[in-house]
Amino acid sequence: MLPLVALVLVTAGCAGDIVVPNEKQLEWADAELGIMIHYDMQVFNPDYEFRQWGTHPDASTYNPDQLNTDQWLEAASKLGAKYAVLVAKHCCGFSLWPTEAHDYSVKSCPWKDGKGDIVADFIASCKKYNIKPGIYASTSANGYYHVDNPGVVQPGSPYTQAEYNAVVEKQLTELWGNYGDLFEVWFDGGVLAEDRGGAKVGDLLIKMQPNAIAFQGPYGHPNLIRWVGNELGTAPENCFATVKASDR
Numbered sequence: 001m002l003p004l005v006a007l008v009l010v011t012a013g014c015a016g017d018i019v020v021p022n023e024k025q026l027e028w029a030d031a032e033l034g035i036m037i038h039y040d041m042q043v044f045n046p047d048y049e050f051r052q053w054g055t056h057p058d059a060s061t062y063n064p065d066q067l068n069t070d071q072w073l074e075a076a077s078k079l080g081a082k083y084a085v086l087v088a089k090h091c092c093g094f095s096l097w098p099t100e101a102h103d104y105s106v107k108s109c110p111w112k113d114g115k116g117d118i119v120a121d122f123i124a125s126c127k128k129y130n131i132k133p134g135i136y137a138s139t140s141a142n143g144y145y146h147v148d149n150p151g152v153v154q155p156g157s158p159y160t161q162a163e164y165n166a167v168v169e170k171q172l173t174e175l176w177g178n179y180g181d182l183f184e185v186w187f188d189g190g191v192l193a194e195d196r197g198g199a200k201v202g203d204l205l206i207k208m209q210p211n212a213i214a215f216q217g218p219y220g221h222p223n224l225i226r227w228v229g230n231e232l233g234t235a236p237e238n239c240f241a242t243v244k245a246s247d248r
Contacts, residue, residue, distance in 0.1 A: 024223045028184065028213045031082035036136065037072055038087040039064065041094045050091040050143030053154065059108035062094060067118065073125040083183045085134035086122045088175055093144025101170040104144045123179045132183035135175050139168045139201065140189030151192030165199035172201065176208035184213040191218045
């Protein structure tokens with residue numbers, strides 16, 4: 001089975017450059033099969049659209065009272081998956097761990113009286129079934145903060161870009177610092193570069209999860225992988241796509 005995303009290696013733009021995957025990128029490619037688990041607010045409110053700013057469902061809407069992360073990872077193990085990625089924060093902005101950055105998270109929902117942590121449960125189940133853990137936390141969109149691609153606070157939001165950047169850095173510090181080593185971190189939608197007003201993501205990633213594969217991560221990270229380029233997930237074999245540094 002071909003991976004759903006492809007390695008993208010950066011060249012300096014010289015005609016004679018030959019770029020090959022690094023050790024971590026090869027390890028990711030050799031894993032071959034992984035799964036993604038998306039258990040966002042829309043599971044409980046399917047009609048919610050994050051770009052309808054200010055209409056996000058109340059945190060109390062989220063109530064996974066029959067949650068069993070062992071069942072997720074047992075199924076993944078039987079499937080033959082070598083790694084799993086949990087969507088800890090998607091475009092809605094609701095956070096599946098009790099973040100200290102804001103109240104729109106599992107700490108404000110009825111599940112376990114606000115004392116639950118789905119990310120912690122997921123990591124524990126990954127260890128139990130010998131599956132490498134990954135975490136998805138989009139920085140490019142956030143309905144709660146009125147943020148749209150590529151991570152820009154929209155006009156009329158009650159929050160400033162600086163306030164949102166601080167939230168991004170706080171949440172990534174929690175996710176990358178509190179749950180152990182990660183096999184992969186997902187951004188999706190890319191990362192707003194610091195020189196374009198974005199949060200300080202690149203240095204934080206190198207500091208806290210230097211060995212993790214970074215899907216759609218900050219430019220210049222050594223372990224980058226990118227979207228394969230189509231929704232079918234098809235790519236030619238040995239697809240080590242290259243891009244010029246000037247094309248970032």
